[in-house]
Amino acid sequence: MTDTVQFTQVLHEWSEIFMRRSMNDLVYFTRQAGLSMSQLGALMRLYHGGACGVSDLGEHLGVSSAAASQMIERLVQQGLLERSEHPDDRRIKRIAVSAAGRQLIAEGVAARRQWMESLTHALTQEEQALIIEALKLLTRAARQQEPSHAAQS
């Protein structure tokens, strides 16, 4: 078996167990937070991509601007998003994650971190060091494949 074939195989195996665990946690978290997957997607998009207009968000999520408007309305009523007017063009609404929304996401991130930390208990320092190097390589490779290659914090 060549390294490249084995690489794909091993990556697939890891991703399967990783995804299963992550999806489980994700579903549990969103349910507990009273969110739907779509809502979480919108929240994440705004959190990572920054504020944008209604139609922009819809486009990113692959839905009509009407659908985006409705979902934003629900999230605004839950206090997770904020709507403000664009200073130059008052037709445009600037949609952004609120402080409460940011905190909710922070909690989710913390839960993820906890699981990752628990992984270390089954690994020696040497193994961790090896994994650190490997994941840095993987992250760099994956970033190169991203459509929007522009860097952020």
Added chain:
Amino acid sequence: MTDTVQFTQVLHEWSEIFMRRSMNDLVYFTRQAGLSMSQLGALMRLYHGGACGVSDLGEHLGVSSAAASQMIERLVQQGLLERSEHPDDRRIKRIAVSAAGRQLIAEGVAARRQWMESLTHALTQEEQALIIEALKLLTRAARQQEPSHAAQS
């Protein structure tokens, strides 16, 4: 920074980019297949966990048996699941993924593999070898944390 702290940090960074990409693909795939996230979850559960009863599935997915029954009905009508009677206890229905359902999942897996293979283009053979070792360690550590530790194929 100690290795353990850096380990969590690096793993988190990788998981962020990996999840973003995976979720994107997942949403695209399910939409194209005409499935909802819940339906995909049920399909995956049965695919990985094997056939089970209606209530069992509902329990695993965290919904009532009525909800499970309804969702199963929709998936049966789409030809992705099969319902049969338990030979010993005719109250119990055995819910299993059909051949068509299995093929659908196989297509999704193939699409994932394609992305992973594309990652190799940005990595040398040596880097790939390093990553293989690291991911084997990670997979082993993650498996040890699984609730149901029983192995399968």
Added chain:
DNA sequence: TCAATTAGTTAAGTGGGCTTAAATTTACAC
């Protein structure tokens, strides 16, 4: 045998998420 239990389905109702189409507000161009 017959009452209680168990597995599953059906019914009714709620709400989310999506669509298209129509309405509203603002901006811009002439």
Added chain:
DNA sequence: GTGTAAATTTAAGCCCACTTAACTAATTGA
């Protein structure tokens, strides 16, 4: 100013997912 285009919202309608409650059928056991 007047007409057109753009951004968003509202309305109507559809399907999915979920709930509780009522119902059917099969099993168990005293």
